[in-house]
Amino acid sequence: MLRAFEAAGRLGSVTRAAQELNVTQSAVSHQIKELEAWLGVALVTREGRRLALTAQGTAYLPSLSSALDLMAQATARVERQTHRARLTVNALPTLAAQWLIPQLSRFCEQVPDVDVQLVTTAGVLDFDPAAYEVSVRCLSAAELAALQARPGWQGVQFGRFLPDAVTPVCSPAWLARADALKKPADLRRHTLLHSRSTPRLWRQWFGAAGAAAVRPAGELVFDHAHLAVQAAVQGLGIALGSPALVADALRGGLLVAPFAHLLLHEKDFYWMLPARSADDASARAFCDWLQASGAAP
Known part of the structure; x- marks a missing residue:
């Protein structure tokens, strides 16, 4: 009844309403009469072959049209939810916390x-890799070659999308301390923040910087690199962070890089697409988005 009257009133024609609803003209007319009987008011009048609304029909139609539109939109949302694709992405905790989650809304x-x-x-x-539609890992060239040579990794596609160079980072307040940071050796007067997942990273950075490793004034150790960087933001010391991953914190003034020109760059971030996802449009779209969003050439 409601749809018949709404279509006829909106289109101004029983014939056109019947065509839109895919029913007969008599069915539309009958449903309008039933609605009028139920409401106890006349909603339409006929002027020749054209349908005209009464005052009550004119007042009723806009609200009814809006209500039916809202119902259609709600139904469409439910239908989309039942047919949405689900994409499982596996990533390292540090990449997820520092780069992927802040970027994910764009995807x-x-x-x-x-x-x-x-x-x-x-x-x-x-x-x-076959356990997920897409995986993301930080790999050196040797690690990448080792994975590609493994049984069961045939058909896995790789794409480098982001560099993983690291340099010391700390809060501006920490940098303003009296114990200035002008050369790597000055780090001996500061607290260094470590990650259990990369226990040799500071020693490797000193080597890449052409300096001898120092015994710092203090040390704090965290499970993951992103926790060490967050501790640096809070002014607990100096961590090793990737400029690509902490770019927002650097731009926003939460972190500074006192030796930005001294980088340790031994690894890169890669997306991995297993053979089972090769024809998965959602997985392909995610890898394309990573490639476009990353800084790797």
Whole structure:
């Protein structure tokens, strides 16, 4: 009844309403009469072959049209939710916390019909790429070659999308301390923040900077690199951070890089697409988005 009257009133014709609703003209006329009987008012009059609304019909139609539109929109949302694609992405905790989550809304805007399930694991080499539609890992050239040579990794596609160079970072307040940072050796007077997942990273950075490793004034150790960087933001000391991952914090003044020109760059971030996802449009779209969003040439 409601749809018949709304269509006829909006279109001004029983014939056109019947065509839109895919029913007969007599069915539309009958449903309008039933609605009028139920409401106890006349909603339409006929002027020749054209349908005209009464005062009550004119007042009723806009609200009814809006209500039916809202119902249609709600139904469409439910239908989309039941047919949405789900994409499981596996990433390292530090990349997820510092780069992927802050960027993820852009992918969701570009591909709104895909629900991303983000799973974080710390293992670099000991995982099954086929367990996820897309995986993201930080690899050296040697680690990449080792993975590609493994049984079961045939058909896995790789794409480098972001460099993982690291340099010391700290809060502006820490840098303003009396113990100035002018050369790597000055770090001996400061607290260094470490990650258990990369226990030799500070020693490697000193080597890349052409300086001898120092015994710092203090040390704090965290499970993951992103926790060490967050501790640096809070003024607890100096961490090693990737400029690509902490770019927002550097631009926003939460962090500064006293030796920005001294970088340790031994690894890069790669997306991995297993053979089972080769024809998955959602997985392909995610890898394309990573490639476009990353800083790797």
